[in-house]
Amino acid sequence: MPKLWNETIEAHRRTVHDAILDATVELVRERGLLAVTMSQIAEKTGIGRATLYKYFPDVETILAAWHGRHVAAHLEQLARAGERGGDAGQRLEAVLETYALIHHQMARHGFGPDLVALLHRPDDVGHAQHRLSAMLRDALADAARAGAVRDDVAPDELAAFCLHALRAGAVLPSQAAVRRLVAVTLAGLRAR
Amino acid sequence: MPKLWNETIEAHRRTVHDAILDATVELVRERGLLAVTMSQIAEKTGIGRATLYKYFPDVETILAAWHGRHVAAHLEQLARAGERGGDAGQRLEAVLETYALIHHQMARHGFGPDLVALLHRPDDVGHAQHRLSAMLRDALADAARAGAVRDDVAPDELAAFCLHALRAGAVLPSQAAVRRLVAVTLAGLRAR
Numbered sequence: 001m002p003k004l005w006n007e008t009i010e011a012h013r014r015t016v017h018d019a020i021l022d023a024t025v026e027l028v029r030e031r032g033l034l035a036v037t038m039s040q041i042a043e044k045t046g047i048g049r050a051t052l053y054k055y056f057p058d059v060e061t062i063l064a065a066w067h068g069r070h071v072a073a074h075l076e077q078l079a080r081a082g083e084r085g086g087d088a089g090q091r092l093e094a095v096l097e098t099y100a101l102i103h104h105q106m107a108r109h110g111f112g113p114d115l116v117a118l119l120h121r122p123d124d125v126g127h128a129q130h131r132l133s134a135m136l137r138d139a140l141a142d143a144a145r146a147g148a149v150r151d152d153v154a155p156d157e158l159a160a161f162c163l164h165a166l167r168a169g170a171v172l173p174s175q176a177a178v179r180r181l182v183a184v185t186l187a188g189l190r191a192r
Numbered sequence: 193m194p195k196l197w198n199e200t201i202e203a204h205r206r207t208v209h210d211a212i213l214d215a216t217v218e219l220v221r222e223r224g225l226l227a228v229t230m231s232q233i234a235e236k237t238g239i240g241r242a243t244l245y246k247y248f249p250d251v252e253t254i255l256a257a258w259h260g261r262h263v264a265a266h267l268e269q270l271a272r273a274g275e276r277g278g279d280a281g282q283r284l285e286a287v288l289e290t291y292a293l294i295h296h297q298m299a300r301h302g303f304g305p306d307l308v309a310l311l312h313r314p315d316d317v318g319h320a321q322h323r324l325s326a327m328l329r330d331a332l333a334d335a336a337r338a339g340a341v342r343d344d345v346a347p348d349e350l351a352a353f354c355l356h357a358l359r360a361g362a363v364l365p366s367q368a369a370v371r372r373l374v375a376v377t378l379a380g381l382r383a384r
Contacts (some may be wrong), residue, residue, distance in 0.1 A: 153372045160364060161376050165357035172352060180345050184353050188380025 019045050020055055021066040028063070071128045074102050078132070082139055089148030092139045092189075096162060097182045099136075100169035104178045107170035133159050140189070149189045158189060211237050212247055213258040220255070263320045266294050270324070274331055281340030284331045284381075288354060289374045291328075292361035296370045299362035325351050332381070341381045350381060 023044040027036045036059055042052040056062045081098040082091050136159040143149040149158065165185045169178045215236040219228045228251055234244040248254045273290040274283050328351040335341040341350065357377045361370045 150376075153376060157364065157369055157372060158376065160360040161357055161373055164360035165353055165377070165380075168352040168356035172349065177349055180349060181353055184342075184345060184350065184380045184383075185357070186380075187383030188357075188376045188378075191376075191379030191383055 016045070016047065016051075017055060017065075018069075020047075020052065020062060021069065024059065024062045025066055075128065075131055075135075077102065078135060082135065087148070088139070088142040088146040092143045092148065093182070093186060095136065095139050096166060096185060097179065099163070100166040100178045100182050100185075101175065103167050103169035104172060104175065129163075133163065136162060143189075150192050152192060161185075161188065208237070208239065208243075209247060209257075212239075212244065212254060213261065216251065216254045217258055267320065267323055267327075269294065270327060274327065279340070280331070280334040280338040284335045284340065285374070285378060287328065287331050288358060288377060289371065291324075291355070292358040292370045292374050292377075293367065295359050295361035296364060296367065321355075325355065328354060335381075342384050344384060353377075353380065 020041065024036065024041050027040055027044060031040075038052060038059060039049060041059070041062065042049045045052065056065070078095055078098055081094040084091060084094050086094070133156070137155045140149055140155040140158045140162075144151045144155060162185060165188075166181065168181055172178050172181060212233060216228065216233050219232055219236060223232075230244060230251060231241060233251070233254065234241045237244065248257070270287055270290055273286040276283060276286050278286070325348070329347045332341055332347040332350045332354075336343045336347060354377060357380075358373065360373055364370050364373060
């Protein structure tokens with residue numbers, strides 16, 4: 001087959017794939033995690049059940065794929081935040097604020113603890129958390145060398161502190177409250 | 193029946209009840225959450241299956257009861273920490289350290305994210321988290337009035353920050369690291 005044809009097929013598959021993920025997440029939001037079936041997903045996506053099963057074996061696998069797409073997008077967003085201009089302290093602040101706002105927005109879009117707990121299966125978490133921790137540890141080590149962060153506590157311990165503290169973004173009522181959370185977290189990182 | 197007899201019955205029921213909880217948690221640790229059956233629990237507790245069903249309808253209900261017992265014990269432990277001597281700042285510090293150490297010890301005893309996610313069903317969390325947040329918010333408000341904590345961020349926002357940050361105790365390798373976590377968290381609370 002000509003290359004262009006293959007690309008068209010691939011683009012079509014990708015479109016259907018993404019439409020399935022979006023339909024599933026919307027159904028889960030509407031009906032709750034345990035009430036969603038493959039038939040409902042096929043209907044909402046506008047494809048046949050047989051076609052759906054060519055893409056995914058079950059609801060959990062669809063949600064895991066959706067989660068993987070999100071995590072990849074968030075890691076990308078955090079990496080970009082860390083590459084903006086400014087000194088090491090400003091770059092760290094940009095990463096922390098982005099991370100807290102991601103949790104705030106996820107919670108506002110209805111991804112409550114039950115969905116997150118299901119999706120955060122050890123394998124997924126292991127990989128994504130590892131990349132996230134490494135990214136943050138490097139940003140903290142840079143900031144410590146530049147004197148913008150305390151150096152009496154190791155960067156990996158400070159990274160654990162930040163990652164947990166900033167998840168409070170999920171329970172705060174506004175972006176202004178999230179920015180205060182980031183300021184309090186940064187104050188902990190700076191003090192000696 | 194005489195009162196003493198009723199008390200003996202009640203004490204016996206309590207003993208069996210607690211033995212079922214302990215046997216279940218031990219089995220879950222050994223075999224994983226999804227592999228444990230009511231038959232195994234009856235056998236490990238040393239009672240018949242029929243007796244077990246007089247106490248609990250299923251494994252999940254046993255784990256929820258076990259979790260409830262733990263949460264009550266932890267809230268009690270935190271309340272006692274907050275009633276020790278010292279000024280408002282010292283009492284707050286005692287509560288924060290106790291909370292971080294509870295998470296550290298839970299993680300060391302093998303209560304990983306999957307078990308915690310299952311047990312933290314919205315109802316349970318709602319109630320226990322509410323009491324915990326209220327306790328911490330009061331301790332923070334007292335400390336802010338005493339000048340030991342910043343007053344430019346509301347106590348409930350500071351409470352959300354603390355509760356999330358100190359859960360990092362679960363991933364830290366030692367009690368010394370947990371104490372550094374508490375120190376960093378307190379530095380965030382104190383700075384202006």
